[in-house]
Amino acid sequence: MRLHVIEKDARFSCGSCGACCNQPWRTSIEADKASALDRHDFSKYTQLAGKRFYHAAADGRAGFFDLAKGEGTKCLFLDTDGLCIIHKELGAEAKPGMCRQFPLISSRTWVDERVSLNFACPSVQRGTGELLTNQAQDVAAVVPLSGRPVQADERVPLNARVTISLAENDALLGSIERLFEPGTDGDIWSRLSQSLDFVEQAIVKQGGAAVDLVVDSTAPIESLANPATAPLGTRMLFAATLQPDTMPADLTGRLGFLGRLTLIPKLMTLANFSGTYPSRVLGRNVTIQDGLAHPVAPDLDDESTALLCRYLHSRVWQRALMGTRLSILAGLHQHIHDVNAVLFFARAEAAEENSPALDAGHIRRGLGFVEFHLANQARVYDQTLKGWLRGQLNDVQVARQSLRLMRLPAATLARHH
8 A cells, every 4th residue: 555655854834935826837727626716706806807817728738727827927816915815715725736735746656655845945945844744634635645556576777777676776775865964974966976876886786787887986076167078968968957947838848749859959059058048947048158157166055065965865765756767877867967957047146146156045046946947847858869868867977977067166075964
């Protein structure tokens, strides 16, 4: 029997900041809940007068509509006091399912369904609020179990060729989780490098790779003077990660055959680290070279490192990309590119502000952009160039080069609590 397993140290209490209600994404609403809006008298809310409450779902899903937007990217039902009009008038159960679930994230593993939190939420980033384990009833009410059978005898892909048992999988990922626990040593890149070491050593142990693939885990991770010189696989995977930021919100996740063809030139442009593109999440044109050329301090501060460690610890614990969707190596590699995207957005923000360093505010915003807009979208390797991109994700040497892509220069080790 499948059960919800809730991350034991996760904390969340809604602070009514409205951040989740002011985003360019589409908010899907179930057809019966949309009809209930039509039947209700909202006349005291002048901002709703004469407005259509919802429209046809952009992704064409049957039984769903998309809620309308109000001013800018705000949800039409975000009131002037920062609260949800639907909730105030009709109760929490009348809200769209995706609104009720946020910031909960559920990931199906082979044997259970792990519930953690979306790090785009400011409360989650701060690690404040009530323990999620104390909110188990609320979690169960809004995150239904899938009903899939437990697959206790399943073998988990370690890379594209090698599999391991569930027990071996838990031991390996448990070792990686511990690298990101509070009080452990290392910057974010050294911890990710050690994670790759563990995976590579497991591949060798299983006889899936030559022994000369194992590298010295004590070697420092050096930054690339010019990211455009990185191997093509590294650059294309980063471009694929960033790609939803180049698309209108109503198109992400629903590319047809022609759309996939037109996507390839866009990926190549991003992969060349040149030119300017209209960033959907930043709301402005971004000149890639400006963000990467802007001088920043060599290291992330302790607060930024601690936040990214909590984020990665949560994702590895949750098995969000690993196991049922990707191999362990490919999932870890995608997490590396998600961190690269966080740093890319943070550097773009620092350049815009002419800030001399990346501070925790830049990292928080960058992480919010990735969690809100990139990590929730279908990945390009699920849509196009599947064979080649998946092959690059499963290449440990490409993953090591990916670690260098957004590496800040001259790293030093520090102890973070």
